[in-house]
Amino acid sequence: MAFNTGLSGLRASSVDLDVTGNNIANASTVGFKGSKAQFGDLYASGFLSAGTNPIGDGVRVQDVKQSFSQGNISFTDNGLDLAINGDGFFVLNNGGEVRYSRAGQFGIDKDGFVTNNQNMRVQGFVADDDGNLSGIRDDLQVETDNLAPRRTTNLRTDVNLDSRETVLERRVADMGDFTAVDPGFPAETFDITYEDGSVVSASISADSSAADVVAILNAQEGLSASATTTYEGMTEGNLQDAIDDGNFAFNLAVGGVTVPVDTTGVTDPQSLVNAINDAQAPTISASLTGGNLRLIDNRGNNLTASYSSTNFGQGPDTAVGTVRPTADREITDIASTSGTTNLTNSWDSRTIEITNQFNPQDQRTYNHATSTTIYDSLGNSHEMTQFYVKQPSPGDGVGISEWSVFTQIDGEFVGGTDQNPYQARFNQDGVLQSVNGDPNGEILIDDWTPKDADGRPNGADGPPAPGEEVTTPIPDPPTTSAFVLDLGNTTQFGSDFGVNDQRQNGFATGRLSGLDVSDQGVLFARYTNGQSQSLGQVALASFNNTNGLSPVGETTWVETFESGQPIVGAPDTGTLGSIKASSIEESNVDLSAELVNLIIAQRNYQANAKTIETSDAVTQTIINLR
16 A cells, blocks of 8 residues: 555656656747646545545646746847737647647748748738738738839828918009000090909099109009100101201200200211210110111100201100000909090900919929829839919908919929919818819829820820719729829918828839838838838637647647637737737746756655655565564
């Protein structure tokens, strides 16, 4: 009896030594979980056979139980080394057999599959070609092919336009010239009608000079004018005869004031022109034109001229005055109410001119500009520039502001903005109200032909065919170069111009340059074109009874009836832990405690051996009885 008891103790102590030794041997094994032997006593008993003082039959090993407590997490220089911080196991495909592990030392095999050191493939949730994760579980694979280019179908621009900017562009109505009737302009009274409906009346007195008319017109809001007085009453031949005759004198009066002209040294009409230009009359210019002497006063003053000599002379002639008025866009009508209709006729024959008109090469003609890169269907990059030009506020200018938007790609106008720029309107709070009437602020650009550096089409998809309808947002897969410019978040506040956000959804061809893994176990591929795309997500499994898993070596476990079926999900969801990239989970073995366990197991083994030795001595004593 004592022999069996001691022998059971030796067996139990030996198992304890084996378990402790295994723990010590795997103290540096990544993802290893230490075990502990659990013992139970033995009693020989049966139905109605238990005594009042039963004696035990020794000890047996009930179970070797693993501890699945968290191991320390240490960092590595391998981006695919993964550690689980919390509950869960990696799901591995071992040639069709599913295994579970906490050891996350992974790499990529020749086919691009993510594997561990034993070429077991890591399973996860795969992503589609656009990087969208699905719920389908499969072996994770890193595609090493080039990332195909994607054309731009949406460009979002969020900018703030400075409401303090001034209107650079000015539209005016050029009313042409209207000329005085000798000796001056006739009397006229006219009404000026403005955009806001107000009417202002003004009058021109009879026989007014061109300078007088200009003064009256310039005094009216929105009207401006310039004037000239031109005299052409003397021929070069007559002047030469008078000069040759002797005692030549030239008389000139501007606005009724005599201007002395020194004719000393005048020998021909050209020297007379020089003498007039040298006279103290800064508004007068003289020249010989078409065989006549021409005098021009650039302020529109009345102008008279005459000459005399010994036998020749010409009496004073009055020059003809001309007025050229222009009207700003705020004037909607000019109508004569009395007198002649010279000014009204000029209004009726007006032409619209733009001063300081937009020119992308001249920064003085636009308030703001911003550029970004977009891509065609072949992945070629193109530079798109948006120009913003402040316009006068429509209507009475209360509670509404307007900006013109011009667009260019590679220096060529698109969207038809060379003829009709987009009009962005803002309310009194500086919030975008509409762009060309669209409250969403979206612009469809459907006239872009991608070109190469020489200005020829580069073979990429071009604009839609005539009559082809383009819907927004652009559906996948796109078939033309049309894209949407989204200005919906543009503002107009009283602060400096700034680009708050500008993004587009196109990119060029890219080669794989690196991998990153998030805390949720998502594998992101980084490409040389600056893009990143999710390739898949590591799957984790948990069990209702983790201790029911069966270890099968290589730091892996398999499912058993006792463990229950696995609950597979994404990291950092439910009870599953998160993923730490470039990290490994160390063994959870406490080496100091295991060394103490060695001493205890040794003592237990020695004590049980002593039991057998003592039983042997007692038995020998009985045998030696005679």
